[in-house]
Structures are given as C-alpha cells and as structure tokens.
Amino acid sequence: MALNTPFTEKHISLGAKMAPFAGYNMPISYSGINDEHAEVRNNVGVFDVSHMGEFILKGEYALDLIQRVTTNDASSLSNGQAQYSCLPNKEGGIVDDLIVYCIEKEKVYMLVVNAGNIEKDWNWISSFNTNNVQMHNISAKTCLLAIQGPNACKLLQSLTPIDITNLKNYTFVRGVFAGIENVLISATGYTGAGGVEIYFEDSNDAANIIWDKLMELNIKPIGLGARDTLRLEMGYCLYGNDINDSTSPLEAGLGWITKFTKEFTNSSFLALQKKEGISKKLVGFEMIERGIPRHDYLIKDSDGSLIGKVTSGTQIPGLNKAVGLGYVAINQASVGNSIYIEIRNTLVKAIVTKTPFV
Numbered sequence: 001m002a003l004n005t006p007f008t009e010k011h012i013s014l015g016a017k018m019a020p021f022a023g024y025n026m027p028i029s030y031s032g033i034n035d036e037h038a039e040v041r042n043n044v045g046v047f048d049v050s051h052m053g054e055f056i057l058k059g060e061y062a063l064d065l066i067q068r069v070t071t072n073d074a075s076s077l078s079n080g081q082a083q084y085s086c087l088p089n090k091e092g093g094i095v096d097d098l099i100v101y102c103i104e105k106e107k108v109y110m111l112v113v114n115a116g117n118i119e120k121d122w123n124w125i126s127s128f129n130t131n132n133v134q135m136h137n138i139s140a141k142t143c144l145l146a147i148q149g150p151n152a153c154k155l156l157q158s159l160t161p162i163d164i165t166n167l168k169n170y171t172f173v174r175g176v177f178a179g180i181e182n183v184l185i186s187a188t189g190y191t192g193a194g195g196v197e198i199y200f201e202d203s204n205d206a207a208n209i210i211w212d213k214l215m216e217l218n219i220k221p222i223g224l225g226a227r228d229t230l231r232l233e234m235g236y237c238l239y240g241n242d243i244n245d246s247t248s249p250l251e252a253g254l255g256w257i258t259k260f261t262k263e264f265t266n267s268s269f270l271a272l273q274k275k276e277g278i279s280k281k282l283v284g285f286e287m288i289e290r291g292i293p294r295h296d297y298l299i300k301d302s303d304g305s306l307i308g309k310v311t312s313g314t315q316i317p318g319l320n321k322a323v324g325l326g327y328v329a330i331n332q333a334s335v336g337n338s339i340y341i342e343i344r345n346t347l348v349k350a351i352v353t354k355t356p357f358v
Helices: 008-013 033-042 062-069 115-126 152-159 206-216 224-234 267-276
Strands: 017-021 024-029 045-048 053-058 081-088 094-104 108-113 134-137 142-148 172-177 180-186 195-201 220-222 280-287 298-300 306-316 321-329 338-343 346-353
Touching: 008 017, 008 024, 024 224, 033 045, 033 220, 033 224, 045 224, 053 062, 053 115, 062 108, 062 115, 081 115, 094 115, 108 115, 115 134, 142 152, 142 206, 152 195, 180 206, 195 206, 224 306, 224 321, 280 338, 306 338, 321 346
Parallel strands: 045 220
Antiparallel strands: 017 024, 045 142, 053 108, 053 134, 081 094, 094 108, 142 195, 172 180, 180 195, 280 321, 280 346, 298 306, 298 338, 306 321, 338 346
C-alpha cells in the first residue's frame, strides 16, 4: 500500500492524476504536463516532493563520515551552504546522488537523498560510521515543497521577513515562512528555472498552513510528470535512469563533483578511470527524424551496430522536439555526431547535442 505525504488529500481535492511513485501516492499531473511545464519555466509552480529522504548527521566526526562516503569535497562548505554530490559504491557505480547541507560546519549536516533509496542509503552510510556519528533519519516527519520558476522568490517574499530574492544558488537560510518557524529555505531545485525548496516539520498544522498560503498567491501545483520534463530539458540526471549502481560518476559527466583531493569510497578506482579514460559517456541528443526515445531503447551507428542505450527521453513541451540522454561509446560521443535510436525496429536519426537543451 502506497504511503501518503501530508499534502496527498490536497492533491486529490484539486483533481490531480495520482499514481504510486517510490512507495508514495504522488500527483503526476493536474492540468496537463505541457501546461504545467510552461507554468514553471515561465512563471512559478509548487511541487510536493515530501517523499524525498532527509538524514541529519551530528558529532565531531560528522564531516569525516561525509567525506568518506561522498565524492565531492564537503570540507569547502560553510554554514548555510549546500552541495550536490554522490555516494560511490565499491564497484565503480553510484549508490545515489544527493545534496549535502552544512548546518554547523564540521558538526551538523543534512543529507537529502532520493525517495526510492532512503533505506539503501541509510544502510550504506551507516556501514562506514565507525566513529559513532549521530545519525537521524527525519524523512518521515519532514515536508519538502519545491517552489520553482523565475517569479518564485518575488512572490514568496511576502511570506517571510528573510530576504530570499538575493539568496545565492546552493545556499540556504532558516527562519519564519508563512508564519511557521524554523523553515529551511534553500536556493536549490531540479528544474533549472530558479526558485527555492522549503523544508519543515509537519507539526501544528504547518503543512496545511503553508500550502494554503501558497494557493492564496495563485501558485499552481505541479505534478511529477512536468518535474521530469523540466529536469530532462536541463540535462539533469535521474537516479535509476541516467545513473545507477553500474554507472560511474565520470561516465555520467559528474567529474565536477568527483574530487580527488581527498580519499573516499573507491576513489582509487575512479582516479585510475580518469587517468586511463572512460569507454562510454552519457550524452544529450536531439531527434532529427520523427520519433520519441524511451528508456532502454537501443542506440546504434549508421551501420546498425550497437553503440549504447537511451536512459531518458521525451517530447519536450514548448520545444516541439524530442530529446534524450543516453550512454554511447566514447568514440560516438562528440557533439554533432549522428546516432540512431531503434524505435519499433526502425533506426531513427538523432544528433548528439550539448545540454541543457534550452
């Protein structure tokens, strides 16, 4: 049986199309993916992403543990700063991607992980916790709303005394929001459209109060369908599709979050991979001929030889074209190279392009 977020009844009452996702009953769309996509890209929308996981790590060795299990360098974070990172496994792949929040430097951090990986990530991080770092899984009691779009902060400013219109990317503040205390307001998101994500505990009716205030500002609720088209338009990876336990961060184009200035899980393997070079690479591509690429469709060259596989693909609302991400052999990964997606036994032409697609 699927779990509910504190906003599930709100979604249903607003006529959302609901479906199970990562163990939760989640809204997929309200007015339609195309309409919702455009609303976020051009104005503002709110996503319920309370299904995501949040861990608090506390103690003298909290930073040491984070440094051990993540690829990025969390020692560079000061209070109020956040960082995109990933958890490498021992086989060269990725356990999960995540965001690290520095609440109190070297002592208190929050890790935000993917909904479907909460138990997996908790067990993985715990297995390296040899110095008794205090770990608290606060996922079940934490609400998370992503209010995204170019007009988001301007509209939300009326709900908080904190200046959020000048909040720098990947920084966060904590304070009063919509009359609720101790709300964490973060300049992060998964759409590339600007805006914030807000974290708060669902106590004293906080979820209802905040949701209703957002509705009073005429901020449209947006489903996970448009969340996926928006992130794909930006070329952002989705765990389980574009990255997983068998894809390395270097192959996925995440070398920028893989810092060899420190030792971390399997860092020697990844350092060798960087030195010797990768054999496949995640690329963006745009369909030249008519057809929509889907997850696991085969990618071939002009001779019909297999060179890779599609990881994500869709028709992007507003672009009037289909795009995708996929792993291809490194000699086929150059921008401008023609590739062919096998769609219903037909090779449909595409071209490797830079991301974002807009």
